[in-house]
Amino acid sequence: MLYWCPLLALLGAPLCLCQASFEDEPDSGRYAIEGRIFPLSDYQTSQANWQANTRIHVNGGEFIGFVKKDGSFTVHNVPSGSYVLEVLNPEYTFEPVRVEINSKGKYRARKVNYIQPTQVIQVPYPLKMKALAKTRYFQLREQWRITDFIFNPMVLMMVLPLVLVMLLPKMMNDPETKKEIDQIQSLTNFEMGDMTDKLSNFLAGPSTAQQNKKPQKSKKRQ
Amino acid sequence: MTNLGHFITLCATILSAHAIYEDQVGKFDWKRSFIGKVKHAQFDTKRLIVTTHENIIASLSPKTGEIQWRQLMEDPQEHQPQLLHLDKDAVTVSGGKSRFYVRGWDAPTGSLLWEWPLVLDRPGDSFWLLQGDLLVHVLAIKGSHMEVTQFSVKTGEVRAKTRKIPETWVSGDKCVTANPYFVCVFNGQLFWLDVVNEGGRASSQPIQGGPDCNLLEFDGPKPAVLLVRQNSAKIVELGGAVLPHEVAPNAVSIGSSVFQLEANLDNLDKLVRVKSFDLVSGRESSVEIDYPLGLGGPYIVSGQCRGPACELLLSSTDHALTLVRLPEGRVSWTREEALSNIISVEFFELPVSDLEASIETEFTDNDVITMFTRRISTQTKQLVNLVSGQFGSTRDDFGLHRIIVVATAVGKLFGIDTLRNGSIVWTYRLPNVKPVMLLVQRTARHAPLPAQCVLLAQDVTTGGGVLFAFDPISGESRGLDRLSYRIKQAFVAPNEDEEHLKPVIVIGADDSVRVFPERGPKTVAYVYTIDQSLVQGYRLEPDGLKPVWNLNLGVCDLVGVSTRPVTERVHSQGRVLHDRSVHYKYVNPNLIALATLSEDPVHKSVLNVFLVDGVTGFVVYSTSHKKAKGPVHLVHSENWLVYTFFNERFRRTEIVATELYEGSIQSNSTVFSSFAISQLPEVKTESYILPANPVSMSVTLTERGITNKFLLVGTSSGSVVEIPWMLLQPRFADMPCGPEESCFPYMPEIAIPPEATINYNQTLARIRKIAVAPAKLESTSHVLVHGLDLFYTRVAPSKTFDLLKEDFDHRLIVLVLVGLVVASYVTKYLAAKKALRQAWK
Incomplete structure (x- = not known):
């Protein structure tokens, strides 16, 4: 009646897994889930007694397991079905694993994927649980650095004009540069004056006409 | 791409907004750990190993009573510790009915050494004996036989095959073990059999006394049992004689001495006396102990003696654990284990200080001079207080200092301070009472009238209702009212009397209505009661209760009920859409959210969720989920409902958010009426995957409801995570969703970052x-957060926008200001100098 679903038939997997979770007699078979926890290398230093602080929860605490000194664990009295096994430690994060036991007592372990439950990525059984990383519960405080202060746009806006104000008069005092600047200024003045004259002459007629039109438009809007 | 970037930054800001900094640890939060009522206890030189009714093994420090380590075994509803043995390692047998676990623990660290399970073929009464590394299991089948199996305790290997010993005297409930014997009382005779060594024969001995005697274990120097008759007991040595001493049923033997507790009526300061006598020398002694007042009746759990100095571990009827040192009779420490099972919690504001209260009376006099002198005197007092820095237990400006009143399952009330690491301010013990809930009659706002709270409870023996009024700040009693009938429903009426006291209205099982206090104003209100799957609505009128509506939910289990918190305020009446139009919320304060699970032949089990109007009985919204399993958790707040369930088809926990809207026109902007329904509310709903196993769910509550809402979800892994409501809020299908609308695009799985x-x-x-x-x-x-542990903290869902940041740099501000002032004077001086110089040119 119950059968082990072939790994290849991805589409068939949800159907037969559902059947596997149906159990005529809950006590017909009791199995044990075994595995081992591989701590991070800095475990021994920071947590001398990590075995006692680590727990195994199967289906959110429906079955529990404890970790022995060597890191191995066994969860007893589990009937056949599909279970999510989590390793709980306050300092380290572990990836949960889905363990499936069929009615004949065959085990299969795979990655937990809640979004696509049919996707099977197998992991070895007996389980090898490795700590992913140290759990970061805290936000980092922003530290005050001088570069942050200097590159702050407000500071830049203040400092740059200050530099200009302080440096430019100094440069003016230099006689050679003064001459050069005067030259440039006279040149530009001349050209600019010429251009502006031409432009003003050119625009004199239409600009006055436009000014007359504008109030009319605004009246219409009202 | 930019949109995605925007989204990620928005996400990052929102998700990281609520983490705390590492240096804030313990600044405003505290945790207290408990173990529950102690069942077995064994002393070691450095530690005290206990197992409790919560199916826990823990190691306590004998000096301070602190938990050194604690291991939680299976669910205490089905599994209980059966045996604790401390030799070099601690050995426990725990389980229930037909399933047991034998475990060995490393006593200094609490890590597991070995473990093996035992599954019995048939249920029966199990008894356990440990001798050396031999574990003997006796399964008593009442009136027919017993099955004795011997195991190796470390491996679970069967040493000797199961022996079936046909003995008709095996009675089960009147049997104990007395190493190496299994002892029963049957037909006025005491029977015992050596179960450790094979080939033994059952012996018997007649005892005096009727059929009402009972057996208790007694761990004496020789195998013996306590034969209890009413309130006295005798020690019966197996194969020997009945000892002549008359002892109390709580007698415990340590070494060759027998210790027992007695009530000490001679000295009212020291109500308990320890009496001891030596079995060998017959020397008797008695010590009065200064047992703390307010604790329940004690009994001895275990003890240890080193020469004349002894330590006794006492447990009490209110689950408190006390260590007493003899011969001084001094109490070393007390643990209030009642706090491991809390029924109801209320937060109370502290009263204003006398000084601030005196402001109220300041303008009552018409005499100008007295008013002036009073003003001057209060202000000097305020100055003195400010200088001396004494504030005491008075209200603070931000309402952060509160008294948490908790009612525990054993009927003990506690007042806990939110600051000062959760120290207990007061306790009050109500014997033989099972608390149901706390009702707030008056807060501390109405100075000089003190706050008042009512505990609604049930009498353990009669089942009748009990109302206990008390002052939540000081814990003083204001009177106990025992009712002769059961309470069906009780609530606090919203209208206050002239003393600002809100009356408690109690509806008895016979539909009688009583108001406490009795002079309280008569009100018209709508009440509902839930009896299994029948929800009944009533109209409460001055002359009685009139049924208005009823709702039969059919054959099902009611798994969740949720209503809006009474104090909740909804600040914004609608949701602003992307086109700047407003979609008005359907904010009905009378909604009751119900969840039921029912069996279904096709879909296994079906979850039904209802939103019922409590006034009219009108079902505003209902939905169902097929192949859904519990646990179901419901939270109803503002205009929305969130619930979680386990989806058996996809084997994952799902969380569903449902929101109710009136639409673009608000029917009545001032007062909501359940009767004025013109159309059904518009329902938006969305569901998500929750990658955790929720065990409890709640929502944050703020004074004015302006702050964003966070869902607080307690998970089976022991963490409480906050999920912003914004992540769950249903999206409008045909509208853009992005950072501008402060809306996250839909994600099927809710991320729970650490x-x-x-x-x-x-x-x-x-x-x-x-x-x-x-x-x-x-x-x-x-x-x-309460459960086995207590954890208090403060959460700020929108960050503390109304407070200056904790890391606000006051020094920098002062420095910059001083710098500016100095710089302005320096430049002034320099400018003057320059002007002078130019004038001289």
């Missing part, structure tokens, strides 16, 4: 409920 854990690495065991209360500071709510 930063969202409000209890960081403080794992909380067996979370039962999360109690939430608003602080006076709009941004902040108080949170108390």
Whole structure:
């Protein structure tokens, strides 16, 4: 009646897994889930007694397991079905694993994927649980650095004009540069004056006409 | 691409907004751990190993009573510790009915050494004996036989095959073990059999006394049992004689001495006396102990003696654990284990100080001179207080200092301070009472009238209702009212009397209505009661209760009920859409959210969720989920409902958010009426995957409801995570969703980053409920998570926008200001100098 679903038939997997979770007699078979926890290398230093602080929860605490000194664990009295096994430690994060036991007592372990439950990525059984990383519960405080202060746009806006104000008069005092600047200024003045004259002459007629039109438009809007 | 970038930054800001900094640990949060009522206890030189009714093995420090380590075994509903033996390692047998676990623990660290399970073929009464490394299991089948099996305790290997010993005297409930014997009382005779060594024969001995005698274990120097008759007991040595001493049923033997407790009526300061006598020398002694007042009746659990100095571990009827040192009779420490099972929680504001209260009377006099002198005197007092820095137990400006009143399952009330690491301010013990809930009659706002709270409870023996009024700040009693009938429903009426006391209205099982206090104003109100699957609505009128509506939910299990918190305020009446139009919320304060699970032949089990109007009985919304399994958790707040369930088809926990809207026109902007329904509310709903196993769910509550809402979810892994409501809020299908609309695009799986854990690495065991209360500071709510542990913290869902940041640099501001002042004077001086110089040119 119950059968082990072939790994290849991805589409068939949800159907037969559902059947596997149906159990005529809950006590017909009791199995044990075994595995081992591989701590991070800095475990021994920071947590001398990590075995006692680590727990195994199967289906959110429906079955529990404890970790022995060597890191191995066994969860007893589990009937056949599909279970999510989590390793709980306050300092380290572990990836949960889905363990499936069929009615004949065959085990299969795979990655937990809640979004696509049919996707099977197998992991070895007996389980090898490795700590992913140290759990970061805290936000980092922003530290005050001088570069942050200097590159702050407000500071830049203040400092740059200050530099200009302080440096430019100094440069003016230099006689050679003064001459050069005067030259440039006279040149530009001349050209600019010429251009502006031409432009003003050119625009004199239409600009006055436009000014007359504008109030009319605004009246219409009202 | 830019949109995605925007989204990620928005996400990052929102998700990281609520993590705390590492240096804030313990600044405003605290955790207290408990173990529950102690069942077995064994002393070691450095530690005290106990097992409790919560199916826990823990090691306590004999000096301070602190928990050195604690291991939680299976669910205590089905599994109980059966045996504790401490030799070099601690050995426990725990389980129930037909399933047992034998475990060995490393006593100094608490890590597991070995473990093996035992599954019995048939249920029966199990008894365990440990001798050396031999574990003997006796299965008593009443009136027919017993099955004795011997195991190797470390491996579970069967040493000797199961022996079936046909003995008709095996009675089960009147049997104990007395190493190496199995002893029963049957037909006025005492029978015993050596179960450790094979080939033994059952012996018997007649005893005096009727059939009402009972057996208790007695761990004496020789195998013996306690034969209890009513309130006295005798020690019966097996194969020997009945000892002549008349002892109390709680007698315990340590070494060759027998210790027992007696009530000491001679000295009212020391109500308990320890009497001891030596079995060998017959020397008797008696010590009065200064047993703390307020604790229940004690009994001895275990003890240890080193020469004349002894330590006795006492447990009491209110689950408190006390260590007494003899011969001084001094109490070393007390643990209030009643706090491991809390029924109801209320947060209370502290009263204003006398000084501030005196402001009220300041303008009552018409005499100008007295008013002036009073003003001057209060202001000098205020100055003195400010200088001396004495504030005491008075209200603070932000309402962060509160008294948490908790009612525990054993009927003991506690007042706990939110500051000062959760120290207990007062306790009050009500014997033989099972608390149901706390009702607030008056808060401390109405100075000089003190606050008042009512505990609604049930009498353990009669089942009748009990109303106990008390002052939540000081814990003083204001009177106990025992009713002769059961309470069906009780609530606090919203209208106050002239003393600002809200009357408690109690509806008895016979539909009688009583108002407490009796002079309280008569009200018209709508009440509902839930009896299994029948929801009944009534109209409460001055002359009685009239049924208005009823709702039969059919054959099902009611798994969840949720209503809006009474104090909740909805600040914004609608949701602003992308085109700047407003979609008005359907904010009905009378809604009751119900969840039921029912069996279905096709879909296994079906979850039904209803939103019922409590006034009219009108079902506003209902939905169902097929192949859904519990646990179901419901939270109803503002215009929305969130619930979680386990989806058996996809084998994952799902969380569903449902929101109710009136639409673009608000029917009545001032007062909501359940009767004025013109159309059904518009329902938006969306569901998500929750990658955790929720055990409790709650929502943050703030003073004015301006702050964003966070969902607080307690998980089976012992963490409490906060999920922003914005992540769950249903999206409008045909509208854009992005950072401008402050809307996240739909994600099927709710991410739970570790930063969202409000209890960081403080794992909380067996979370039962999360109690939430608003602080006076709009941004902040108080949170108390209770279960086996107690954890209090403050959460600020929109960050503390109304407070200066904790890391605000006051020094920098002062420095910059001083610098500017100095710089302006320097430049002034320089400018004057320059002007002078130019004038001289």
